[in-house]
Amino acid sequence: MKDEVITREERVANLKGMGCSRKRVEDARFTQGKGNYVDDIKLDGMLFGDFVRSPYAHAKITNIDTAAALEVPGVLAVLTAKDLEPLGLHWMPTLAGDKQMVLADGKVLFQGQEVAFVVAEDRYAAADGIEAVEVEYEELEVLIDPFKSMQSDVVLREDTVDENGKPMDGAHGPRTHHNHIFTWEAGDKDPTFEVIDSAEVVAEETMYYHRTHPCPLETCGCVASMDKVNGKLTLWGTFQAPHAIRTVVSLISGIEEHNIRVISPDIGGGFGNKVGAYPGYVCSVVASIVTGKPVKWIEDRMDNLMTTAFARDYWMKGRISATKDGKITGLHCHVTADHGGFDACADPTKFPAGFMNICTGSYDIPTAYLEVDGVYTNKAPGGVSYRCSFRVTEAVYFIERMIEVLAIELNMDAAELRRINFIKKEQFPYTAALGWEYDSGDYHTAWDKALKAVDYEGLRAEQAQRIEDFKAGKTRSLMGIGLSFFTEIVGAGPVKNCDILGLGMFDSCEIRIHPTGSAIARLGTISQGQGHATTFAQILASEIGLPADSITIEEGDTDTAPYGLGTYGSRSTPVAGAATAMAGRKIRAKAQMIAAYLLEVHDDDVEFDVDRFVVKGAPERFKTMKEIAFAAYNQAIPGIEPGLEAVSYYDPPNMTYPFGAYVCVMDIDVDTGVTDIRRFYALDDCGTRINPMVIEGQVHGGLTEALAVALGQEIAYDEMGNVKTGTLMDFFLPTAWEVPNYETDHTVTPSPHHPIGAKGVGESPHVGGVPCFSNAVQDAFRAFGLRHTNMPHDHWRIWKTANELGLHG
Numbered sequence: 015m016k017d018e019v020i021t022r023e024e025r026v027a028n029l030k031g032m033g034c035s036r037k038r039v040e041d042a043r044f045t046q047g048k049g050n051y052v053d054d055i056k057l058d059g060m061l062f063g064d065f066v067r068s069p070y071a072h073a074k075i076t077n078i079d080t081a082a083a084l085e086v087p088g089v090l091a092v093l094t095a096k097d098l099e100p101l102g103l104h105w106m107p108t109l110a111g112d113k114q115m116v117l118a119d120g121k122v123l124f125q126g127q128e129v130a131f132v133v134a135e136d137r138y139a140a141a142d143g144i145e146a147v148e149v150e151y152e153e154l155e156v157l158i159d160p161f162k163s164m165q166s167d168v169v170l171r172e173d174t175v176d177e178n179g180k181p182m183d184g185a186h187g188p189r190t191h192h193n194h195i196f197t198w199e200a201g202d203k204d205p206t207f208e209v210i211d212s213a214e215v216v217a218e219e220t221m222y223y224h225r226t227h228p229c230p231l232e233t234c235g236c237v238a239s240m241d242k243v244n245g246k247l248t249l250w251g252t253f254q255a256p257h258a259i260r261t262v263v264s265l266i267s268g269i270e271e272h273n274i275r276v277i278s279p280d281i282g283g284g285f286g287n288k289v290g291a292y293p294g295y296v297c298s299v300v301a302s303i304v305t306g307k308p309v310k311w312i313e314d315r316m317d318n319l320m321t322t323a324f325a326r327d328y329w330m331k332g333r334i335s336a337t338k339d340g341k342i343t344g345l346h347c348h349v350t351a352d353h354g355g356f357d358a359c360a361d362p363t364k365f366p367a368g369f370m371n372i373c374t375g376s377y378d379i380p381t382a383y384l385e386v387d388g389v390y391t392n393k394a395p396g397g398v399s400y401r402c403s404f405r406v407t408e409a410v411y412f413i414e415r416m417i418e419v420l421a422i423e424l425n426m427d428a429a430e431l432r433r434i435n436f437i438k439k440e441q442f443p444y445t446a447a448l449g450w451e452y453d454s455g456d457y458h459t460a461w462d463k464a465l466k467a468v469d470y471e472g473l474r475a476e477q478a479q480r481i482e483d484f485k486a487g488k489t490r491s492l493m494g495i496g497l498s499f500f501t502e503i504v505g506a507g508p509v510k511n512c513d514i515l516g517l518g519m520f521d522s523c524e525i526r527i528h529p530t531g532s533a534i535a536r537l538g539t540i541s542q543g544q545g546h547a548t549t550f551a552q553i554l555a556s557e558i559g560l561p562a563d564s565i566t567i568e569e570g571d572t573d574t575a576p577y578g579l580g581t582y583g584s585r586s587t588p589v590a591g592a593a594t595a596m597a598g599r600k601i602r603a604k605a606q607m608i609a610a611y612l613l614e615v616h617d618d619d620v621e622f623d624v625d626r627f628v629v630k631g632a633p634e635r636f637k638t639m640k641e642i643a644f645a646a647y648n649q650a651i652p653g654i655e656p657g658l659e660a661v662s663y664y665d666p667p668n669m670t671y672p673f674g675a676y677v678c679v680m681d682i683d684v685d686t687g688v689t690d691i692r693r694f695y696a697l698d699d700c701g702t703r704i705n706p707m708v709i710e711g712q713v714h715g716g717l718t719e720a721l722a723v724a725l726g727q728e729i730a731y732d733e734m735g736n737v738k739t740g741t742l743m744d745f746f747l748p749t750a751w752e753v754p755n756y757e758t759d760h761t762v763t764p765s766p767h768h769p770i771g772a773k774g775v776g777e778s779p780h781v782g783g784v785p786c787f788s789n790a791v792q793d794a795f796r797a798f799g800l801r802h803t804n805m806p807h808d809h810w811r812i813w814k815t816a817n818e819l820g821l822h823g
């Protein structure tokens with residue numbers, strides 16, 4: 015093998031390694047309609063299963079008559095809780111340690127709950143079958159408000175009380191009321207209260223982070239195929255955590271885990287919606303076992319919006335204290351968390367409210383106390399999702415609103431208030447009052463860069479002029495400057511404190527180098543659009559010196575991929591990305607020995623250089639990684655096994671803490687409530703950047719989802735528990751029309767403990783974006799006496815705010 019004479023720079027460029035805006039390798043497939051999604055899977059004799067769902071939010075089921083349904087042509091079976099009970103499958107464990115009905119067991123707890131599963135020859139026959147199932151309901155009192163639920167005599171879940179009606183302990187400790195799920199605390203209560211009670215300035219506010227839904231393009235679904243001859247179950251599905259699903263299916267079905275193969279094919283967006291386990295999975299598996307045929311289940315849009323993992327629904331009450339000149343001294347946060355009918359959050363076991371205790375944000379707050387009450391209501395379960403499965407979005411919204419409210423209280427500029435309270439660069443690693451150890455950060459640099467980029471002073475001057483003009487009757491438009499500075503916590507996580515259902519949250523990578531110098535790497539994560547096939551190959555290219563274009567990345571097949579906990583919580587880069595680098599280093603270590611043998615020098619006398627090992631001090635003597643790969647299969651090297659493979663299971667020593675500084679400039683028409691986003695500047699620091707173009711795509715997507723949530727998107731319920739926003743007619747999805755031109759920027763503060771210094775980025779723009787859009791709306795009205803108003807800031811609500819402030823004359 016000859017090495018053409020090219021420069022070192024060209025050799026680096028050829029690898030398309032880290033830092034390169036390599037084009038996404040998956041897109042040729044996607045843009046040409048060659049994606050392979052769950053609904054594309056078509057197997058011989060495949061049946062279709064679909065649910066009879068409850069029209070009521072809370073009702074007793076007095077009878078289910080399936081006779082007429084079974085007469086419908088094409089309908090083969092109708093499953094109810096009665097059929098699943100003998101198998102012990104009418105209830106299933108949730109990822110939060112609660113139990114969830116697979117099919118309604120005597121009562122329903124939310125509108126859209128799964129009542130019966132109709133199995134038919136096709137989708138249409140299943141729909142006809144659903145119509146023919148007769149269910150008799152006896153309506154019960156509906157509890158939609160978590161505060162009322164905590165006062166009510168109505169027992170939502172019979173399994174929460176003993177025979178005397180006394181509340182029993184739940185998965186996360188004692189219950190104070192039968193509709194109470196858990197109370198979770200962090201920090202020091204008494205010292206915090208003392209500090210706040212004796213402070214010079216205290217600001218208080220209550221805010222509601224409304225219930226919403228990630229609404230991925232592809233809904234949830236699966237295909238279950240039980241091969242009775244060899245006892246193997248194959249389950250394709252929209253799973254963000256395929257290995258965890260395999261373990262859960264094994265535990266609840268009793269099928270040995272080696273006989274279960276879970277495959278996540280292409281996924282059309284996950285956003286946390288596809289982390290949990292849904293009744294559809296269990297019913298499809300049972301139906302396949304019963305009928306001996308493959309069974310497909312795919313949600314329609316309404317099913318997806320109404321019943322699968324929602325996000326947020328947090329009532330947050332805060333108190334923040336400071337000195338007169340704005341140094342924050344204490345923070346208290348109380349949350350009432352509405353979990354719906356079952357606690358199906360996908361948080362690590364020890365964190366029933368996720369990482370809500372990151373709510374001291376980017377600020378050096380000496381004392382803090384957080385308390386979260388989880389409550390059952392008659393709404394759909396979930397609460398795990400939407401560009402932060404672990405409640406960091408709520409935490410950042412909370413602190414970034416509290417800062418704004420404190421700035422009002424202090425009559426101070428909110429940018430300045432942030433600056434004087436930021437954790438300083440030299441304080442990292444920084445241990446926050448609520449327990450987390452932030453790995454690295456340089457907040458002042460990022461903030462100054464952001465404010466300079468938007469000409470903050472100029473914007474404030476323009477705003478002051480606008481207010482004057484408005485008061486003088488010269489304009490009916492106000493200007494809002496939205497600020498947010500966020501610190502994320504991603505990469506769950508150290509196995510010592512993060513597990514889901516007892517499974518430690520490590521992740522993995524296995525690499526095989528082929529003789530001709532190309533490779534395949536398999537990971538325990540699964541892309542849903544993030545571009546892992548592109549970016550993880552880049553990590554390897556830099557680590558092992560083979561071109562990214564010669565490396566296949568494969569995820570999502572539990573028969574071939576090493577065990578891992580999947581993709582959510584921006585954990586892939588911090589955990590599986592680290593495993594990839596570590597496995598690459600193992601390859602390199604063996605390659606070094608092979609190179610030394612081939613070059614007839616001692617192991618220590620060769621060093622790695624881009625794509626080869628070079629004899630120290632003799633750069634003309636080298637072996638390329640390609641040559642080494644071939645030698646690994648072709649030479650008998652004493653003391654070295656043939657082949658070139660490695661695997662790494664990586665347990666991160668800490669989370670990573672990406673951060674960012676966002677500014678939004680918005681004009682608001684006071685008479686219509688219509689918003690116009692004039693500018694949006696987003697600076698993200700995710701440590702070492704693997705692929706700048708992918709990062710930019712992630713930021714654009716996350717900001718657009720943030721815009722949606724802040725400005726209109728909501729899963730709203732009426733008093734009866736009817737979902738008012740169950741279709742895309744009522745549920746706001748932003749389009750190119752609403753989306754501004756985002757200006758992206760970055761600083762780079764590597765993670766000190768991650769092998770390549772990278773932190774996650776996928777969640778960040780959402781986490782930082784929502785408060786930024788919301789703060790822009792609220793800032794526009796600050797001069798007219800507004801302290802806080804709840805999201806979503808749709809035109810109607812903004813109009814109302816203006817009206818309440820007396821701005822309509």
Ligand code: PCD
Nearest residue numbers: 284285286400401403543549583586587704705774775776
């Ligand atoms: N430094 C850095 C970082 C990162 N990166 C890139 O970026 C991405 C991302 O990453 P991350 O952050 O690590 O993350 P992941 O894990 O991968 O993912 C996850 C996320 O992701 C995001 N994004 C996205 N995109 C798309 N397209 N789709 C989807 O679905 C989605 N989702 C969302 C969500 S929601 Mo959850 O689940 O709620 O928790 S979480 C989440 C990838 O590719 C990577 O590689 C780079 O480059 N660099």
Ligand SMILES: [Cu+]
Nearest residue numbers: 402403404406
């Ligand atoms: Cu998160």
